[in-house]
Amino acid sequence: MWALRRASTPLRNQGYKVRTSYVFGKLEVPFFWEGNVAGFGTTTALSDRFISFERNNLATWPSAGVYISSHGLSTQAGAENSGEEDNVKDGFSELDETLPSTSPLEDRKAADDNEEELTSGSEIDDDDDNAVDDGTQNELYLLERETGLAEKKSTKRGSFELFNVIWKAPGLSVASALDKWVSDGKVLRRADISLAMLNLRKRRMFGKALQFSEWLEASGQMEFNERNYASRLDLIAKVQDLRKAESYIAKIPQSFQGEVIYRTLLANCVIASNVKKAEGVFNKMKDLEFPMTPFPYNQMLILYKRIDKRKIADVLLLMEKDNVKPSLFTYKVLIDAKGLSNDISGMEQVFDSMKAEGIEVDVDTLSLLAEHYVSGGLKDKAKAILKEIEEINSKGSRRPCRILLPLYGKLQMEDDVRRVWKICEENPRIEECMAAIIAWGKLRNVQEAEKVFDRVVKTWKKLSTRHYSTMMYVYGDNKMLTKGKELVNQMAESGCPMDPLICDAVVKLYVEAGEVEKADSFLVKAAKKYRMKPLFISYRTLMDHYAKRGDVHNAxxxxxxxxxxxxxxxxxxxxxxxxxxxxxxxxxYGMRDRMMARMVFPNKALAGQLAKVDAFRETAVSDLLD
Structure with missing residues (x-):
């Protein structure tokens, strides 16, 4: 753990004490890293009761301290939900403790619901349950798999009749459709229930999944256990909000209010980037004296990776004090955090620490390293990692193909894309096709991407919005607006519903074609017509382009x-x-006050920007002009 904490903090292992002043108006907020803990202030106290990090010169900022105890976590600054949901939330289902696949996030704007493999004969393939996707997995998938809420695929292919009844039920009439189905003498088996719930979640049909869950309990068709209640809790958080999810816990029988319930709530707080609620749930789990596995600490690492990377070392220190050993997932989060910070040497130190602990290196960890090497422009290092992945591929597993294809595409290695695709081409799985489309898109070879997509449309009966959006992003990257519009119409004719992911792809399509106002108008109309919440990244894309133009009104x-x-x-x-x-x-005008109201603390670069637009800043001749 000591080696891991050393690797988690920049400059710590060099014996330097770094002090920086962040200027906000006339207030200086100094912080530094020193000793073995990355914290605020000049003192670090460690006792059996608590670890406290005090921030200097923050009297002007109420409740801005950072407090971490051996019993829990607490952060006052930024306590409100600062959720940056860059991606669509994937579904939880039956609760299994499984380790996730993982991948970098910040450069992943397209969401991925990690659907299982589809076949032309039915809708589910008997492929590996832990199969990774085409390299565009997002943090929400990483989160939810680590939560242990990803449903295991049935080893036997079951009937899709129940799922189809729910799928076809209009609007809020799921209960009526199910009542009729049962009255017709249909037998409701638990295996069919699990399969139906799995498919609803895969397609992000959380509203219907929630109706289904409510009907199961109200009709007495199934006796609920803790995992079923946790599944309902998760659906409430997704369809409604965290507040209602919290209220639902009180309705769960006391005997079922166990660890699974609270880890489900914790993961949803992390998904929403709600620091205050996440820390509250973390502390509650410790108060209830649940066995403290790496899971809750990993969730906090993910949260702080997004919100404040400086607190990652604090969580690692807390793990060490609570005698909780890092898991494979812990190392993946840390590798990702270092990679996203462009700290390649730090990332490699974490990787070395992982190997020193005897943790087996898997394909997902290698792909994570390769992603960051590619993003960092370290082509030779990326190639070396891809060679290791290919060696795994040569042992008979085709699973790495879907990892290799997009990475070779990003590296502009067309010959290797063709070589790997040839392995899959004769009898491809749908995820391999998606990976190939992404790869050809990166190579700007739209014709080859279209060829693969046409094969997908002809081979698989029902496609999700993720499959259409994959091709849409290719058209967007290549500024092919007309083609993109045609694909949206094709999707609508196939019966695939409009969702936030497709909306994001259309927004990008318009923006890349220079039609920012049309992208804006489309997003407003789609959100209203389909009553959906657009992805954060859709707003961010529009805002970025308006900012570049200096269009203050629209920004x-x-x-x-x-x-x-x-x-x-x-x-x-x-x-x-x-x-x-x-x-x-x-x-x-008033930008400082707006930031203060949101408890947003600027770094040096942002403070410099703010100074440029401060209407009341003093200049060298201000007193003369006055």
Missing amino acids: EKIFDKMIQSGYLPRFSHFGTLIQAYVNAKTPA
């Missing part, structure tokens, strides 16, 4: 819509908004 409009949709801004979002004012050469 502010998108900023407000983002907040109205439930996404609370962090400093990067304020940075984009302030950049719009900078580019427009217009003062941003």
Whole structure:
């Protein structure tokens, strides 16, 4: 653990004490890293009761301290939900403790619901349950698999009759359709229930899944256990909100309010980036004296990776004090965090620590390293990792193909894309096809991508929005607006519903074609017509382009819509908004107060931006002009 904490904090192993001042107006907020703990302030106290990190010079900022005890976590700063849901939430289902596949996030704008393999004969393939996707997995999948809520695939192919009844039921009439189905003498088996729930979640039909769960309990068709209650809790969090999910816990019989319930709630708090609620649930789990496995600590690592990477070392210190050994997942989160920070040497140190602990290196960890090497422009290192993955592939498993294809595409290695695709081409799985489409898209070879997609359409009966959006992003990247529109119409004719993922793909399609206003208008109309919450990244795409233009009015409009949709801004979002004012050469009145109200603390770069648009800043000749 000591080696892991050393690798988790920049400069710590070099014996340096680094001090930086973040300027916000006239207030200086100094922080530094020193000793073995990355914390705020000049003192670090460690006792049997608590570990406290005090921040200097923060009297002007109420409740901005950071407190971490051996009993729990607490952060006052940024306590409100600052959720940046860049991706669509994947589904939980039956609760199994499984380790996730993982991949970098920040460069992954397209969501992936990690659907199981489809076959032309039915809708589920008997492939490996832990199969990874085409390399575009997102953090929400990583989160939910680690939560242990990913449903295991049945080893036998069951009837899809029950699922089809729910699928075809209009609107809020799932209960009526199921009542009729039972009255017709149909036998409701638990295996069919699990299969139906799995397929509803795979397709992100969370509303119908919730209706199904409610009907099962109300009709007495199934006796609920803790996992069934946890599944309902998760659906409530997804369809409604965290507050209602929390309220639901009180309705669960006391005997079933166990660890599975609280880890489900914790994961949803992390998905929503709600720091205050996540820390509260973490502390509650410790109060209830549940066995403290790596799981809750891993969730906090994911949260802080997104919100404040400086607190990652604090969580590792807490794990060490609580005698909780890091899991494979812990190392993956840390590798990803270092990679996202472009700290390649730190990432490699974490990887070395993982191997030193005797943890077996899997394909997913290798793909994570390769992704960050590719993103960092370290082509030779990326190739070396891909060679290791190919060796696994040569042992008879085709699973690495879906990892290799997009990475070779990003590296512009067309010959290798063709070589790997040839392995799968004769009898491809749908995820391999998606990986090939992404690869050809990266190579700007739209014709080959279309060829693979046409094969998908002809081979598989029912496609999800993820499959259509994969091709849509290729058209967007290549500024092929007409082709993209044709594909949306094709999707509609096939009966595939419009969802936030497709909306995001259309937004990108318009934006890449230079039609930002049309993208804006489309998103507004689609959200209203289909009563859906757009993805955060859709708002961010529009806001970025308005900011580049110096279009303050529209940048502010998108900023407000983002907040109205439930996404609370962090400093990067304020940075984009302030950049719009900078580019427009217009003062941003009240921006400091707005940031203070959101408890957003600027770094040096953001403080510099803010100074440029401060209407009341003093200059060298201000006193003369006055």
